[in-house]
């Protein structure tokens with residue numbers, strides 16, 4: 001069966017200046033109706049280069065409790081490395097359709113890896129204005145280069161270089177998140193798999209959309225992962241749900257956007273929040289983003305950390321294998 005990619009639909013939509021009805025959201029979801037337009041509180045921006053480590057730990061812990069999302073600057077990844085990652089990803093999405101289809105996710109594959117258009121069926125039968133490419137980037141034994149584009153030729157090196165730096169940022173963040181809970185620095189990283197923590201890259205490509213007031217890119221969700229680190233291009237679109245409103249997140253050049261995912265919410269017994277977020281699209285420009293989902297290995301059991309539960313603070317979540325949590329979430333079953 002021929003799969004219709006949003007990129008192809010977008011080129012027709014541009015000519016006829018309208019979008020197919022399955023992309024038109026109900027009023028409960030339309031960005032034009034549901035985006036908060038008053039003064040917008042800002043997603044915290046945290047300077048990881050600050051030598052006062054205690055204040056960095058405090059800022060990260062506060063942001064993770066209040067928002068479940070923050071941006072980090074001075075994170076140690078050179079801007080050229082990020083630019084090379086972005087150029088390689090953009091050049092892949094600009095290839096002719098048949099070339100991209102060589103990387104299509106095989107139907108019914110167990111893994112998420114590959115080029116694709118839609119992961120989950122939405123309740124109202126609506127479609128998301130986005131195409132994507134998923135592939136594992138770390139650890140080495142989880143990588144399948146069959147899903148890494150050969151074109152542009154710089155793709156592999158650009159991604160490997162980025163990941164080398166990203167691992168250091170993850171180590172730093174998990175340490176600060178542990179310290180922020182009053183625990184030893186290694187506790188969170190160990191609880192999500194230590195060196196077996198899996199890094200899954202997704203590239204989102206949101207083509208220009210004639211009706212950005214009616215459509216959504218990625219629909220509202222929290223991430224399954226422990227932690228997600230995301231690089232966007234300079235086209236804003238990320239929205240965060242806080243205090244009952246949808247707020248636009250500001251684009252901060254060279255920042256990494258950090259989402260607390262479900263597994264860290266569970267480990268912290270609800271102290272850190274897994275952020276509810278979604279994306280809007282742009283009328284004239286393609287938006288792109290490069291989230292890396294850092295998740296425990298499939299068989300690892302994740303539950304509230306024993307150090308954080310007692311009689312007054314009973315566990316708020318079940319302890320279960322990550323693969324079982326993932327199955328329930330992707331199939332919209334109760335946990």
Ligand SMILES: O=C(O)CCC(=O)C(=O)O
Pocket residue numbers: 202204218230232237238277278279288289291
């Ligand atoms: O594009 C973004 O900023 C967010 C992407 C996202 O939430 C996702 O791919 O799960």
